[in-house]
Amino acid sequence: MKRRVVFVWMVVSALAVVVPRAFAQRPPQMDPPTGVITQDIVMSWDRSAMPGVIEVWPRRTLIAHDHLDPAKQYGALFLTCASATDSETGRCAVEDTHASTTGVLSDIQTKFVEQRTGQRVDISISVGTFRIESSISCGSDYWNDSIHSAHSSYGKLCFGEPPAGSGGILSVLSSAQQRLTAGQWKGTLELRLRRPPAEHLATYVFNFDFTVTDHDAVSIYLPAFEYGNAHVNLDLRYDPIAKMIGGRKDVDMCLYDGVGSSSEYLGVTVRDAGPHPSGGDGFSVWHPDTTGDESERVDFDVLLDYAGNRRRMRNGVEEQLHGVDSTALRLVKLPKLDQPVYCVPTPLTLLTPQFPSSSKRQGVYSGELKVELRVPAVRP
Structure with a gap:
């Protein structure tokens, strides 16, 4: 009985070797x-x-x-x-x-x-x-x-x-x-x-x-403020002769659309996100102890430069930037990306028209702007 079992096992083993060949x-x-x-x-x-x-x-x-x-x-x-x-x-x-x-x-x-x-x-x-x-x-x-x-x-x-x-x-x-x-x-x-x-x-x-x-990497890039919110001074200047106050502040900005700067257009919206409503379609900063009076508000304009043309931005109104696929670009290193990418330069100018110094309450004024970027829904 044992021999018979051994014999069968040997035959099966031999077949196992031969079958792959x-x-x-x-x-x-x-x-x-x-x-x-x-x-x-x-x-x-x-x-x-x-x-x-x-x-x-x-x-x-x-x-x-x-x-x-x-x-x-x-x-x-x-x-x-x-x-x-x-x-x-x-x-x-x-x-x-x-x-x-x-x-x-x-x-x-x-x-x-x-x-x-x-x-x-x-x-x-x-x-x-x-x-x-x-x-x-x-x-x-x-x-x-x-x-x-x-x-x-x-x-x-x-x-x-x-x-x-x-x-x-x-x-x-x-x-x-x-x-x-x-x-x-x-x-x-x-x-x-x-x-x-x-x-x-x-x-x-x-x-x-x-x-x-790279749709997850769509970005509004502010080179001077890479690692946090931008704290911007309006650079107001006092003219002692005319007794007027006004100012101008340039803010570098570049837009990355996540498709190699080849979008049909880019939609940019600037909103006044401060705690108090601004005057008209413009933007404002307010005195910290404001009661809502006009003497406690300083108005300023936001201008966006794109492809050599300057646009006045209106509060909450989207501006569409066309010709993205042919405009000049800038090579930048975005904080969250390993490789350099090209973005669309769109520098901002915060322009404060002159006003009489006596017309405003003395103090430190502040406000908040929110910049939004929208890319077309149809993606390459």
Whole structure:
């Protein structure tokens, strides 16, 4: 009885070893491509919901395979760049490196350009190759699962036999995507498919077109007051000869729309948020012990400068700024963002018309302004 049980167990064990080999499938015979192979990668996302790894070539994307003719060297194909120093179409090795390192993707720095601002940034695109064995004698599959350097013809021998084919992987990792701020980014990666020692078989061209938004980062940026509310002095001046008081205060302001300064328009509203109503559609500061009398109120105007034109803002009334996609921009570093971004300059001027000094109660006057930014509901 015991022998019978042992015998059955041994048969099952043997089958467990043999079955994976029986199911291993040899990749199809395929010659490498020739000429120029173009692939367009067009995507959109918001920085609050990144797409994760962008797989342009999934693992084991077949490039070439021929297990009948080792002389074709399809198991030694490798990829190179046009330049080892310029990232315009990808910066990497231009010749066979013969590197035997495995398990690590090759990072190719590729230049991306934001179409609205011309801002440039190098993005790392991860590339690697896989080798296809001539038999399954060295593993449970024809594919060698180790990632090889994209720029090397190296392939491990299997019982003296070289690899019979090559595949690839090409992706944009999440860490690389983080470098792209809001805007439309375009970049091109060109990879030359090579066969030892230096034969050029084909050129792969990858055209990337990424539209990135950052709606959570829409901001009113006051450079002089980055880390808190703005406390602004109206800079009132007394003219002892005319016995008049007036003043002017410039406040630098820049608007970030979260879509790379490409909005159809920006809606800006300035409100008098003080505890007492202002006079008319203007803005006011008040004496701390005011009874509501006019002698305890100082009125001032708020002017907004946009694209060289100065607008008088009315209390609580939105001004729409059109032509945002063509106006001059400013590169700034917003407190909550890792990368610099371009914003729309809209400096404010707080202008206090002159009034007789005797017409106002002596004291320190104060008030509060609230600036609101509205971006179009239709988002790119």
